[in-house]
Amino acid sequence: MKEESPKAIFYALAANFGIAVCKFGAAAFTGSGAMFAEAIHSTADCGNQLLLLFGLKRAQAPANALHPLGSGREIYFYALIVALLLFFVGGAFSVYEGAHRLMHHEPLSNPVVALVILGVSVVLEAFSLAGAIREIRKGAPNKTLWRWFRETRESELLVVAGEDVAALLGLAIAFAAVLMTMLTGNPAYDAAGSIGVGVLLMIIAFLVAREVKSMIVGESASPEVRKAIDAHLRARPEITRIISLITLQWGKHVVVAVQAEMIDYASGRAMIDAINLVEEDLQRAFPQVRWVFFEPDIARDRGQAPGL
Known part of the structure; x- marks a missing residue:
């Protein structure tokens, strides 16, 4: 925005x-x-x-x-x-x-x-x-x-x-x-x-x-921004699956909370570095995103597709 x-x-x-x-x-x-x-x-x-x-x-x-x-x-x-x-x-x-x-x-x-x-x-x-x-x-x-x-x-x-x-x-x-x-x-x-x-x-x-x-x-980011953020994250090589994505409009800024399944890393430090890179690239691509909360997790299928 x-x-x-x-x-x-x-x-x-x-x-x-x-x-x-x-x-x-x-x-x-x-x-x-x-x-x-x-x-x-x-x-x-x-x-x-x-x-x-x-x-x-x-x-x-x-x-x-x-x-x-x-x-x-x-x-x-x-x-x-x-x-x-x-x-x-x-x-x-x-x-x-x-x-x-x-x-x-x-x-x-x-x-x-x-x-x-x-x-x-x-x-x-x-x-x-x-x-x-x-x-x-x-x-x-x-x-x-x-x-x-x-x-x-x-x-x-x-x-x-x-x-x-x-x-x-x-x-x-x-x-x-x-x-x-x-x-x-x-x-x-x-x-x-x-x-x-x-x-x-x-x-x-x-x-x-x-x-x-x-x-x-409390509204999410506008539909086009929300979809663009989702597409950006799904295209990242570090992420294998988006489990949950929440956006929240905060005045002129956007809060993003992501729960995602990551590829396998040799160590926890390597995963942290990958998450930091994903967050930095997301904020570069979307300057209005002020805060990113990223949680790595394992997808648990519960009969519903992961979404926004």
Whole structure:
């Protein structure tokens, strides 16, 4: 896996700050509930990106007696907090604001201004999403975005991409709501737009939280990395059979635990030297593999093929 990069987070932070300022101004000028919901959403996104940057910094803390493998997985905690904020601050508040306006039928003024601001916001959000996609394509050039979403181990990029997709879809909903209100004079469309934005944010926040939760529980390395490590070890002349291979994603690094049957060696020292060579070559071939735990053993057939 490539080194974690905050570029996509900085793209999103710059875009969302500019968008939030524009949306708050437009919401105050027009009285649009959908626009106000979008402004809250963009403000929450700015806080989310700052949390992710803080999480990346914390994940770089060195190993110690309490955390012998380091703090790489701490970024998962902050990614989960961001997903929860997206759900409650962005989604739930937008639904509440829309329901409130739906009951009170608050009028919308100067809708053209709101539509212009929404158009500008679409351009800025597209800039942010394009930056996230560039980062995604560096590590997964041939995957669909949905497959990448399900298989990635980069929680911070997962959150940023999820936020950007939610933002663009939310802007489309808000634009349609304001336009319908302008054409019909019925403020219920604007209120319904706010509710729609909120529901959308909650759905995407749930999907993001589900993926991050899986990382917190403990996921293996990505499927392609896991298979490549398995193939690399099976090709080693020192190994006659892989009994068990476990990979564990630890932030930007990978932990590998191998149980394997070795060829016969004249002495225990010769076997230790062979194991050290296998470990060194594995880490050379896969720089993200920080820790390798290798156990030589004798395969015991139990009616199942050895695997990952």
